[in-house]
Amino acid sequence: MTDKQRRTLGYLYNWTSLAGIIMAALGFVGGIVMLAMDYLNPNATVYSGIITYLVVPVVIVAGLALTVAGNLRERRRQHQAGAIPHRMPIIDLNNRQHYVSFVFAITVVFLFIILTGIGSFSAYKYTESVTFCGTTCHTPMQPENTAVAHSPHSHVRCVDCHIGPGAEWFVKAKLSGMHQVYAVTVNNFHRPIQTPIHNLRPASETCYECHWPAKFFGMLEQTRTYYAADKTNTPYTISYLLNVGGGDTTHGPARGIHYHMAVEKKIEYIAKDEKRQTIPWIRVTEKDGSVNVYKTTDKKEALAETNITATATRRMDCMDCHNRPAHQFQSPNRALDLSMMQGKIDPSIEFIKKNAAKALLGKYTTQEQGIAEIGAQLHKSYPQGGANVEAAINEVQDIYSRNFFPEMKADWRAYPDDIGHWISAGCFRCHDGKHKNEKGEVISRECKTCHVITSQGPGTKPTTYVRDGLDFKHPVEDDDGSWKEDSCNGCHSGAPDQ
Ligand code: HEC
Ligand code: HEC
Ligand code: HEC
Ligand code: HEC
Ligand code: HEC
Ligand code: HEC
Numbered sequence: 001m002t003d004k005q006r007r008t009l010g011y012l013y014n015w016t017s018l019a020g021i022i023m024a025a026l027g028f029v030g031g032i033v034m035l036a037m038d039y040l041n042p043n044a045t046v047y048s049g050i051i052t053y054l055v056v057p058v059v060i061v062a063g064l065a066l067t068v069a070g071n072l073r074e075r076r077r078q079h080q081a082g083a084i085p086h087r088m089p090i091i092d093l094n095n096r097q098h099y100v101s102f103v104f105a106i107t108v109v110f111l112f113i114i115l116t117g118i119g120s121f122s123a124y125k126y127t128e129s130v131t132f133c134g135t136t137c138h139t140p141m142q143p144e145n146t147a148v149a150h151s152p153h154s155h156v157r158c159v160d161c162h163i164g165p166g167a168e169w170f171v172k173a174k175l176s177g178m179h180q181v182y183a184v185t186v187n188n189f190h191r192p193i194q195t196p197i198h199n200l201r202p203a204s205e206t207c208y209e210c211h212w213p214a215k216f217f218g219m220l221e222q223t224r225t226y227y228a229a230d231k232t233n234t235p236y237t238i239s240y241l242l243n244v245g246g247g248d249t250t251h252g253p254a255r256g257i258h259y260h261m262a263v264e265k266k267i268e269y270i271a272k273d274e275k276r277q278t279i280p281w282i283r284v285t286e287k288d289g290s291v292n293v294y295k296t297t298d299k300k301e302a303l304a305e306t307n308i309t310a311t312a313t314r315r316m317d318c319m320d321c322h323n324r325p326a327h328q329f330q331s332p333n334r335a336l337d338l339s340m341m342q343g344k345i346d347p348s349i350e351f352i353k354k355n356a357a358k359a360l361l362g363k364y365t366t367q368e369q370g371i372a373e374i375g376a377q378l379h380k381s382y383p384q385g386g387a388n389v390e391a392a393i394n395e396v397q398d399i400y401s402r403n404f405f406p407e408m409k410a411d412w413r414a415y416p417d418d419i420g421h422w423i424s425a426g427c428f429r430c431h432d433g434k435h436k437n438e439k440g441e442v443i444s445r446e447c448k449t450c451h452v453i454t455s456q457g458p459g460t461k462p463t464t465y466v467r468d469g470l471d472f473k474h475p476v477e478d479d480d481g482s483w484k485e486d487s488c489n490g491c492h493s494g495a496p497d498q
Helices: 003-012 015-040 046-080 096-127 130-135 138-149 158-162 167-185 257-261 332-341 352-360 367-381 387-403
Strands: 220-227 235-242 266-270 281-285 291-296 451-458
Touching: 003 015, 003 046, 015 046, 015 096, 046 096, 130 138, 130 158, 138 387, 220 332, 332 352, 332 387, 352 367, 352 387, 367 387
Parallel strands: none
Antiparallel strands: 220 235, 235 451, 266 281, 281 291
C-alpha cells in the first residue's frame, strides 16, 4: 500500500479493520442480492429467509464491530508509540479532499441507516411470520402448525396469540426464542411439548384484540352423530343448544357460559396438577367485593389449607376453557364420526369405525410409517377393495396426518381439551356437583345449565325437535344410570374399546 492510501485509511490501516471492512461489504452486497431475490420470489424457502434476515445482519454488524475495534486498537497503539498527538482531526470543508471525504462519509452513513431500517423491519416481520414460527424447526412445531392450518384460526398468525402487541412481550419472546433455538440445536426439548404454557400472555391482551368477551350472546347449536364400533356402525344423533351467553347487559342478560368472563365477576382457582385437571378450590369475587369460596367434598382431591396461597391461585380466563383454540388434535372417535357424518368414510362399510380406529391407534415411530401401515392394514381388512373403500382408506390416512404426530408424541391424549366434559374433565373439573360453598350450594352439574338437548335418538337425522329441552338419554342398552353421578371421561376415552 502506498503512503497516500495509508494516509487516507488512517487508523483503519490494520488487519483487523481491513478484515472487518471486507466482511461488512460482502455481507452488505450479499444482503442486497438476497433481499432482491426475496422480493422477486415470495415463495422462497424458509432457509433463504433465515439467511437474509438473520445471518446477513449478524455478518454486517460483526464486520463493522471488527472495523471499529481494529481502528481503536490502532489508534491506541499509535498514541502509545507517540506517533501522533492527542487531538481531534480538523475537518476543513474548503479543502477539496476533506469535502469529498465528508460527502462520501455522510452518504454512506445515510444509505446504511436506510438499508438497515428496511432490513430490520423485514427481519422483524419475518420472525413474526407463520412460516418462521411454524416451519423453521420443522419437527417440533409440525403438530401445532398442522393443527392451526385446519382450525378456524388458520388465518391468524402464531404471534397474535403467542406474543401479542407491544415491545415488552416482543423482547420477552425473542429472549425465550433464543433458549428454544438452543434447545432445538442440541436436540434437547420435551416430546410432547409441555403445556400449559406458563409464560403465555394473558388472554385479555391477545384474544381480546379480536374477540370482545362482553359481546358474545345467544345460543349455539351443535349436532353430532356418533357411530358405534359394531358391524353396521350404528349411528346415534344428539342436537343441543349451547347457552354461550355473554356479559354485557346492553346486548341481553348477563348469563350463560361466557358469564364466567363477565366484567361482573372474577373467578380464581387452584389446580393440584401441572395440567390443571384437578381443581379442588375456587373463589368467586362479585363486583360488590363479596366473596364465595367453593371447595371439593371429594376427600382424595381436597386441598390442605396451607396450600391455599396467592401464588398458587390463577384467575380464570378464555384459555381455561378454550385451551385448544388453534391446536386441536381430534380423538379417533371424534375424527372418524365427523368423516362418517360427512360421507368421506362410507358408513355402510362393515366394521369400518372399529377397524379404522384400530389402525389409527397402532404404535408407529414416524408419521410416514403410520400412514403406510394404516393403508396396508385396512387394505388387508377389505381385500374386495372398491371406490368407497379406497376413499375411506385415504380419509383415515388423512385423519392420521392431521391429528397424530408420533415424532413429537403429540395427539389428543397429550393435550386434553377443556371445552366440554366428554373425554376429559373439562367443565366438570368444577361443575361436578361436588364443589360446595359454606352455605352448602354446589357449582351446578345440572345438564340444562349449559345446554338444552333439542333432539336425540338412533339414526343420523334428528326426528323431533324440542325447544325446551329433553332429559338426556344415554345411548347404551344396559345403562344403569351411572352417568348421572360419574364423570363421563371415566368411561369415555376418545376411542372405542379395542
Ligand atoms: C388462536 C390463538 C393461537 C394461534 C393462532 C396459535 N396458537 Fe399456539 N397455542 C395457543 C394456546 C392458547 C396454547 C396453549 C395451550 C395450553 O397452554 O394448554 C398454544 C400452545 C402452543 C404450543 C404448545 C404445545 C401445544 O400443542 O399446546 C405450541 C408449540 C404452539 N402453540 C405453537 C404455535 C405455532 C407454531 C403457531 C402458528 C403456526 C401457533 N401456535 C398459533 C394459541 C394459539
Ligand atoms: C387476530 C385475530 C384473532 C385472535 C388474536 C384470536 N382469534 Fe379467535 N377467531 C378469529 C377468527 C377470524 C375466527 C373465525 C371466526 C369465524 O369465522 O367463525 C375465530 C374463531 C374463534 C373461536 C370459534 C372457533 C370455533 O371452533 O367455532 C373461538 C372459540 C376463538 N376464536 C377463541 C380464541 C381465543 C381463546 C383466542 C386467544 C388465545 C383467540 N381466539 C384469538 C380471530 C382471532
Ligand atoms: C367457561 C368456559 C369458557 C370461557 C372462560 C370462555 N369461553 Fe368462549 N365458549 C365456551 C363454550 C362452551 C363455547 C361454545 C362453543 C364450543 O363448545 O366450542 C364458546 C364459544 C366461543 C366462541 C364462538 C362463539 C360463537 O357463537 O360461535 C368464541 C369466539 C369464544 N367462545 C371466545 C372466547 C373468548 C375470547 C374468551 C375469553 C374472553 C372465552 N371465549 C371464554 C366456553 C368458554
Ligand atoms: C375453575 C372452575 C370452573 C370451570 C373449569 C368451569 N366453571 Fe362454570 N362456573 C364456575 C363457578 C364457580 C360458577 C358459579 C359462579 C357463581 O357463583 O355465580 C360457574 C357458573 C357457570 C354457569 C352459570 C352461569 C349463570 O348463568 O349463572 C355456566 C353456564 C357455566 N359455569 C358454564 C361452564 C362451562 C360450559 C364450562 C366448561 C367449558 C365451565 N363452566 C367451566 C366455575 C367453573
Ligand atoms: C358446565 C356446563 C355443562 C354441564 C353442567 C353439562 N354439559 Fe354437556 N357439554 C357442555 C359443553 C360446553 C359441551 C360442548 C363441548 C364441545 O364444544 O365439544 C357439552 C357437550 C355435551 C355432549 C356432546 C359430547 C361430545 O363431546 O360430543 C353431551 C352428550 C352432553 N354434553 C351431555 C351432558 C349431560 C348428560 C349433562 C348432565 C349430566 C351435561 N352434558 C352437563 C357443557 C356442560
Ligand atoms: C359407566 C360408564 C359410562 C359413563 C359414566 C358414561 N358413559 Fe356414555 N357410554 C358408555 C358406553 C359403554 C357407551 C356405548 C358405546 C361405547 O362402548 O363407547 C356409551 C355411549 C355414549 C354415547 C354414544 C357415542 C358412543 O361413543 O357410542 C354418548 C354420546 C355418551 N355415551 C355420552 C356420555 C356422557 C355425556 C356422559 C356423562 C354425562 C357419559 N356418556 C357417561 C359408558 C359410559
